[in-house]
Amino acid sequence: MKKWVSGSFATVIAAATIGMGGITPASAATAGDNALKDMKSMSKGHFQMVTSKENNVPTFVSGKLSKEKITSVADVKNYLKKKSDLFKMDPGKDLTFKKKTTDKLGMTHYEFQQTVKGVPVDDAIFTVHTNKAGEVTSVTGQVYPKATQAVDSVKAGLSKDEAVQKAWQHIDLTKKQTLGAKADGQKSLAFKSNVENTAEKSKLVVYPEKDKSALAYHVELQFIKPYPANWQIIVDANDGHIIQATNAASDATGSGTGVLGKKLTFNTTLNNGAYVLVDQSRGGGVETYSANNGSSLPGDLVSDADNSFTDKGQAAAVSAHYNIEKVYDYYKNNFNRNSYDNKGATLKSTVHYGNDYNNAFWNGQQMVYGDGDGRTFIPLSGSLDVTGHELTHAVTEYTAGLQYRSQPGALNESMSDVFGNFIEGNHDYLVGEDVYTPNTPGDALRSMSDPTKYGQPDNMSDYVHTGQDNGGVHTNSGIPNKAAYLTIESVGWDKAQKIYYRALTTYLSPRSQFSDARAALLQATSDLYGQGAEYNAVASAWDQVGVK
Structure with a gap:
């Protein structure tokens, strides 16, 4: 159960490759290198990519990602077919269209389910996002190329x-x-x-x-x-x-x-x-x-x-x-x-x-x-x-369908803490202070502003690897909670709510890791406010908790 109380890391590229050891020049010596070069060139410095270490497939790509105009599911599949080396799948065979939605910003989202001979790959949701002009601005979600070959x-x-x-x-x-x-x-x-x-x-x-x-x-x-x-x-x-x-x-x-x-x-x-x-x-x-x-x-x-x-x-x-x-x-x-x-x-x-x-x-x-x-x-x-x-x-x-274990589970818990605070609206960043230990004034279960006060880590350097609590979902949620606190303090309550809701409902997916959350929040910020002060504040918040 989710009590009020390790997943794999990912590699991020933001005009360069950001790994756990720092920033190194981006390498194009991989499958799909031409597609990556084109995307980075069109994006003019505003390009980021998160790659799963589990299967070496991008889970979050954002920037100016297309030259052609995308207005239909057929257009999306043609676009992905040209990028098949990058995403390591055949869109005609491996993806089943689920739904198309257009939001208040005029952005359109094409959601697909990875399938093998018509059977869905569990929680493998893949989404292509376009702006008003029909340009692809991001591609998100986890797919598993080996699944097609593994199941006869x-x-x-x-x-x-x-x-x-x-x-x-x-x-x-x-x-x-x-x-x-x-x-x-x-x-x-x-x-x-x-x-x-x-x-x-x-x-x-x-x-x-x-x-x-x-x-x-x-x-x-x-x-x-x-x-x-x-x-x-x-x-x-x-x-x-x-x-x-x-x-x-x-x-x-x-x-x-x-x-x-x-x-x-x-x-x-x-x-x-x-x-x-x-x-x-x-x-x-x-x-x-x-x-x-x-x-x-x-x-x-x-x-x-x-x-x-x-x-x-x-x-x-x-x-x-x-x-x-x-x-x-x-x-x-x-x-x-x-x-x-x-x-x-x-x-x-x-x-x-x-x-x-x-x-x-x-x-x-x-x-x-x-x-x-x-x-x-x-x-x-x-x-x-x-x-x-x-x-x-x-x-x-x-919406995101975040799995309840390891990093996706910690993100799941953190999102609930964050929105619990938004809904309560008293700006104290505490969790449980009013009903917990009634005879101990000022006590709380968790603090978003100082997770360490109640035994949670506030930086990836202290991430807890454990087999308990579904991989420490109530412990490691302190890291994204601290990033949320820093974000809210920097951009303000109103903007932060919009950013977090858009990331949760548009860009996160069932297996998202902390690096995917960082990328999702940056993309949501870019959608809403451009790539100025708010964008830099979100990036800084996650930098401060050691998530790249």
Whole structure:
């Protein structure tokens, strides 16, 4: 799970090659050298390229990258065919078109999925970005040239159902054990949610590995009992062995002022003579439930006869309902984003989960809050940036799709910390200070301005290589957090929000490393503000944390 608590490095070229050892002249003695020369020449000093050390393929290229005008998918494929030596793939055979979008800046984004004989390569998203004039300004995403040669047949030896059973066996649970139970006396009300206690998903993919790719099933197991989980399990489609397993359930212990003593106003719905915490004015709605100290989700809708939710036992629900409305409003008002999926998904929350439960989390379907034990935490639903942090995990899932391990996972956590602070808006750069250790004034879980204060590194020289915590996602997030702090202080709150949102939703991809994040933020800055003071400030922020 994602608790509020090593991936491969990449090489960057920015008019020269920037490696871990410093800056050296760019080398053209590689496949695609003519394409690189042309790109760098056209870019006139504003060229950067990140290359994956895993497969020696560019993951982020930006600058003036084309002479011809690109206005269609066919144009994009023709363009990539001419660059096939550089990207080491055949666009006609290896890429399947997914979607074309045009943003407010007039830039068009052509998104492709790498496939092998029609089967998607897991999380291999490849995007070509053009400006208003139809010129290619960047090419982003990770592809795996060896995957095509490594998989001879896409006929699976196992069925989807068999793969799901292999996944359950791997985590030593059965579906029945995760279905949960209601607390004694819990009653059913109207507006019951259709979110399942346990969800199973499975799709056939080609799973890329450094030395060998395999036909596999990507299985997702989401449940709440006996522990919060959003398992992402890769099962070999022929012999059933487990290739990779990660629990990506996002949990948080964040910040906020709580609800005690503070009057809040929010939208409710009159139903059968009682007012329920259902807001029908935002997207697909906001619904707030109580688990009544049980473990079954979503529980019962919280209601009140006179629309005045003043009982002490209602405070957690009031805060959860109010805060999730504020998070929805932040994304809608600032970026015109309609819920986390941008399609108006219903925002569901459940409070009073378990007894003295010291956590809150996004389980892949909804928010869940514990009440805390009064010593380590007070009720976690009172914290606005807990909700902001967790709903940003959902936004990330539907945009960049950052994997929840090693550097992509640390970026995932950092983005949630960054937007949690943006949403809270008090400019303190702290995480969890209002609900954590209530008897210790000034205490916090993390600090973006000084990550070392709470045991996180703030520079790549101190990057923690570990097999714990999915590769240290909650530890190494201190490095991009410090870069975000430096950026915000340099360019200002308003510009930084726009830069980070554009990087997250337009340029980052599932396997992005810290160097890709640096490049993505620079490209987003260039799109929005050109390559002047803001661009230099972002570059300096990442230079200061040792990411090139």
